[in-house]
Amino acid sequence: MFTKGSSFVYLDNAATSWPKPPSVAAAMHEYMTHCGIGFGRSSGRQAEFVRGKIESLRRNLAVMLNASADEIILTNSATDGLNLVIQGLLLNQFGTKTCLARNDSPRTTPALVITTQIEHNSVLRPLHAWEQKGWIRVATLPCDAMGQVIWDELGQLLRQQPLMLCVSHASNVTGVIQSLDLLGERCRSAGTMLLIDAAQTLGCLDIDVQKIGCDFLIASGHKGLLGPLGTGVAFLRRDQHERIDSLRLGGTGSRTTKLAEELIGPMKWEAGNANVPGLIGLAAAIDERTGNPSGDRQQPVAELASKLWLGVESVDGVTRIADPGVDPFRQSEARLPIVNMMVEGWDAASLAIALESAAGVVTRAGYHCAPLIHSALGTSESGTLRCSLGPYNTERDIEVLLETLEKVCRF
Numbered sequence: 001m002f003t004k005g006s007s008f009v010y011l012d013n014a015a016t017s018w019p020k021p022p023s024v025a026a027a028m029h030e031y032m033t034h035c036g037i038g039f040g041r042s043s044g045r046q047a048e049f050v051r052g053k054i055e056s057l058r059r060n061l062a063v064m065l066n067a068s069a070d071e072i073i074l075t076n077s078a079t080d081g082l083n084l085v086i087q088g089l090l091l092n093q094f095g096t097k098t099c100l101a102r103n104d105s106p107r108t109t110p111a112l113v114i115t116t117q118i119e120h121n122s123v124l125r126p127l128h129a130w131e132q133k134g135w136i137r138v139a140t141l142p143c144d145a146m147g148q149v150i151w152d153e154l155g156q157l158l159r160q161q162p163l164m165l166c167v168s169h170a171s172n173v174t175g176v177i178q179s180l181d182l183l184g185e186r187c188r189s190a191g192t193m194l195l196i197d198a199a200q201t202l203g204c205l206d207i208d209v210q211k212i213g214c215d216f217l218i219a220s221g222h223k224g225l226l227g228p229l230g231t232g233v234a235f236l237r238r239d240q241h242e243r244i245d246s247l248r249l250g251g252t253g254s255r256t257t258k259l260a261e262e263l264i265g266p267m268k269w270e271a272g273n274a275n276v277p278g279l280i281g282l283a284a285a286i287d288e289r290t291g292n293p294s295g296d297r298q299q300p301v302a303e304l305a306s307k308l309w310l311g312v313e314s315v316d317g318v319t320r321i322a323d324p325g326v327d328p329f330r331q332s333e334a335r336l337p338i339v340n341m342m343v344e345g346w347d348a349a350s351l352a353i354a355l356e357s358a359a360g361v362v363t364r365a366g367y368h369c370a371p372l373i374h375s376a377l378g379t380s381e382s383g384t385l386r387c388s389l390g391p392y393n394t395e396r397d398i399e400v401l402l403e404t405l406e407k408v409c410r411f
Helices: 022-034 045-065 078-100 121-133 154-158 183-189 238-243 276-291 301-312 348-359 373-377 395-409
Strands: 072-075 111-116 136-141 164-168 193-197 216-220 232-236 318-320 338-343 364-366 384-388
Touching (some): 078 164, 078 232, 078 238, 111 121, 136 154, 301 318, 348 395
Parallel strands (some): 111 136
Antiparallel strands (some): 364 384
16 A cells, blocks of 8 residues: 555644654664664663663653653653543542442532633543543633634633643644643632643644643644654643552553552653654654754745645635634744635545545545534534645645645536
């Protein structure tokens, strides 16, 4: 299926970035063919090489986020990291009480957790599961037709001293970037923890966890950071470590004679063999980013997104989603390079198949694992066709998409 020399236009970078920098595959191949030692599972020269690579990656991620290395947990994905925090926090908060309950009715007032209409299912589903158990109640802040969270009710909700606020830094449906100014300060004043889902933004935007004032920040390694699938990062503020139980207990390579879990991070949350090939690849991606920030990128991605945004306007039957009436990519800090659309006479899934069949154009159709935002966008019936750009897309990619879209829409 994956034949050498085959070509296609890849426009699904919001799901996972592609292609990766050549150094990523090279580093993973070198490890798989010349090493193979696990992280923290042996001693000797090769084991020290692996340990050095992983701990260097942890330090580099800490520098990127303006955090300390012991606040960086290496995960398998953003979903893994979000569950680590949400489930770990609620297990710590309610685990003992759950064991004491002898019937289906909790013997405590459900804690309030605030979330928003733009969230991914990796936030919505863990919260829903705990809400179904009766241990929390969830308040969902709405968003407008652009995907911008409406914060009007936040003050009133914070007066109820909620346990946590969970918010995505940017929507994976519209690409709109949320303003996080003063959010950490407001939450801290209310005694509320702040969790930021930065799956779409880390690697695309500069992020400073001290400036944001968040307690937790989760991101994937395979999107903006340009690393391989199966990698992610979780920032857990040091003074919150005791409040997050580990969901995974097992070998860590230390304290082997003790049956109790690790008491301090990052090992507390990293039991089991790490995805060393993936982390080696992620380390290579970040090393290349540090040494050559622009890489071989041919054109600023915001310019390409602007070309696509303006280009679809001339295609009959196309409706752009979250359309502010002006080119939203004139200000690159306002929106990620995502152009979402609906086409008259086509359901999104069929259109995606048609584009790939006609010219090898890879997009993404559906609800993008973020079901609630579609109510605000008016796209609940069939979802949307999402085109998301990355640093290796070219002007020719946009031209091919527009030419193919116009041809397909004639039928």
